[in-house]
Amino acid sequence: MRLDRYLANRARVSRQDVRRLVAEGRVMVNGEVNRTLDREIRVFDRIELDGESLQVGKAARYLMLHKPAGCVSATQDTAHRTVLDLIDEPDKQDLHIAGRLDFNTTGLMLLTNDGQWSRRLTQPTSLQGKVYLVETEDEIDPACVEAFARGMYFRFENLTTLPAKLVILGSTKARLTLHEGRYHQVKRMFGRFNNKVTALHRESMGPLTLDGLLEPGGYRPLTAHEIGQI
Ligand code: URA
Numbered sequence: 170m171r172l173d174r175y176l177a178n179r180a181r182v183s184r185q186d187v188r189r190l191v192a193e194g195r196v197m198v199n200g201e202v203n204r205t206l207d208r209e210i211r212v213f214d215r216i217e218l219d220g221e222s223l224q225v226g227k228a229a230r231y232l233m234l235h236k237p238a239g240c241v242s243a244t245q246d247t248a249h250r251t252v253l254d255l256i257d258e259p260d261k262q263d264l265h266i267a268g269r270l271d272f273n274t275t276g277l278m279l280l281t282n283d284g285q286w287s288r289r290l291t292q293p294t295s296l297q298g299k300v301y302l303v304e305t306e307d308e309i310d311p312a313c314v315e316a317f318a319r320g321m322y323f324r325f326e327n328l329t330t331l332p333a334k335l336v337i338l339g340s341t342k343a344r345l346t347l348h349e350g351r352y353h354q355v356k357r358m359f360g361r362f363n364n365k366v367t368a369l370h371r372e373s374m375g376p377l378t379l380d381g382l383l384e385p386g387g388y389r390p391l392t393a394h395e396i397g398q399i
Pocket residue numbers: 269270271272274352353354355356357369
């Protein structure tokens with residue numbers, strides 16, 4: 170919500186009074202005088218009027234988790250353990266997953282209560298590369314490299330996948346970089362070549378790489394530097 174609208178609602182003053190309060194430097198956002206009426210206010214912002222708190226500002230939370238196999242990328246599930254069950258943090262129900270992984274896929278998972286931040290990372294048009302290590306049942310056909318780079322038509326979504334980079338590391342092992350996150354995308358891409366994905370591990374999302382010190386099931390808060398990179 171814009172600051173002027175927020176103030177009018179919260180302090181119950183007219184739009185004209187809001188303009189005056191802001192022009193007189195009586196409104197502080199996150200400890201600094203704010204003179205911009207159209208500034209977007211978020212739940213994480215601390216807002217004061219004449220030194221009195223209008224909004225304390227919720228703490229923004231960002232976690233990196235090493236997702237183990239056999240765990241659902243959801244916050245609730247009646248049958249299986251979820252990634253949230255691995256986390257021992259207050260208010261963990263406020264967290265959501267930025268980029269789900271399948272039940273048996275392992276690797277980098279990010280959880281946050283900041284929707285704008287996670288959208289920047291995961292929206293289909295975001296150009297943040299997601300890097301996966303893939304193991305397959307059968308030998309990887311070198312023709313996959315060209316086909317993945319060209320893009321594949323997915324009839325269900327009626328779209329062609331964005332160019333993806335496949336580097337073959339061994340007869341049944343490869344590293345794949347995607348720039349979007351379609352449903353079961355990696356498995357469907359290899360499926361076109363009748364090759365089953367037997368193991369899938371996400372190494373990185375954009376500039377964020379899974380911390381090698383995190384055991385499967387382990388997690389840690391992101392650093393300020395990591396948060397700022399998205
Ligand atoms: N593609 C898949 O098929 N599964 C995942 O978990 C992630 C990408």
